[in-house]
Amino acid sequence: MIKIVKLIIGVLMLCSCHFVLANPLSKQIKDLIAQQFSHNLETITIGYTNNIPKLSCDTPTLSLLNKNKPWGNMTIGVQCDNKKSFMQIYVAVSGHYLIAKQPITAGSVITEDLIDLKSGWLDKLPSSVILNKSDVLNYIATRNINQNETIKMAMLQKNWLVKAGQIVKVIIDDEDYQVTTNGKALNNAILDDKISIKLNSGNIIEGILTNQGVIISNK
Numbered sequence: 001m002i003k004i005v006k007l008i009i010g011v012l013m014l015c016s017c018h019f020v021l022a023n024p025l026s027k028q029i030k031d032l033i034a035q036q037f038s039h040n041l042e043t044i045t046i047g048y049t050n051n052i053p054k055l056s057c058d059t060p061t062l063s064l065l066n067k068n069k070p071w072g073n074m075t076i077g078v079q080c081d082n083k084k085s086f087m088q089i090y091v092a093v094s095g096h097y098l099i100a101k102q103p104i105t106a107g108s109v110i111t112e113d114l115i116d117l118k119s120g121w122l123d124k125l126p127s128s129v130i131l132n133k134s135d136v137l138n139y140i141a142t143r144n145i146n147q148n149e150t151i152k153m154a155m156l157q158k159n160w161l162v163k164a165g166q167i168v169k170v171i172i173d174d175e176d177y178q179v180t181t182n183g184k185a186l187n188n189a190i191l192d193d194k195i196s197i198k199l200n201s202g203n204i205i206e207g208i209l210t211n212q213g214v215i216i217s218n219k
Helices: 004-035
Strands: 045-046 062-063 072-080 083-100 115-121 167-173 177-187 194-198 204-209 214-217
Touching: 004 045, 004 062, 004 072, 004 083, 167 194, 167 204
Parallel strands: 167 214
Antiparallel strands: 045 083, 062 072, 072 083, 083 115, 167 177, 177 194, 194 204, 204 214
């Protein structure tokens, strides 16, 4: 009986030790994944699709090989001293994503009352799913979007305030004076975008597009 009790205690200690060693690495990986998002998520679950490599250090340097992929199957580079290994993981993420609150017709400008947020597993959705309302406000729908349909960037285009070739008002704002003139836009731009302007003199300058015109600040 005593031997059995000792054996059980030994197994429990071994399991406990493995948990303590694995937990800091799991937290490190979860923190690395969380850094890829600009807002808080509901849940991040990390699953290991192959064996965890044996590490020679407690705090390895981690790197994400496919940074453009926010979830699903991913590869993590693990650096310990001069030895580098790789881990295959599956990242399951739950959070909010954008849907159409009501039917949206092609050509409509996206406003707050047309869209809503829905909660779910993001890794089960296309990678082009939109997570923030602010990312689509004032965009234009390129096709009809059904009510409750998941909104993707391919369905939208920027609502250009100025298009390339258009003549725009240019305000050169200096400390001692302000000059107003006209110029030709060299690129498309939305409100608060940087835009390049060719002046009548032939000079090319860059400013910020506002509702008043293109502001060139020399202050």
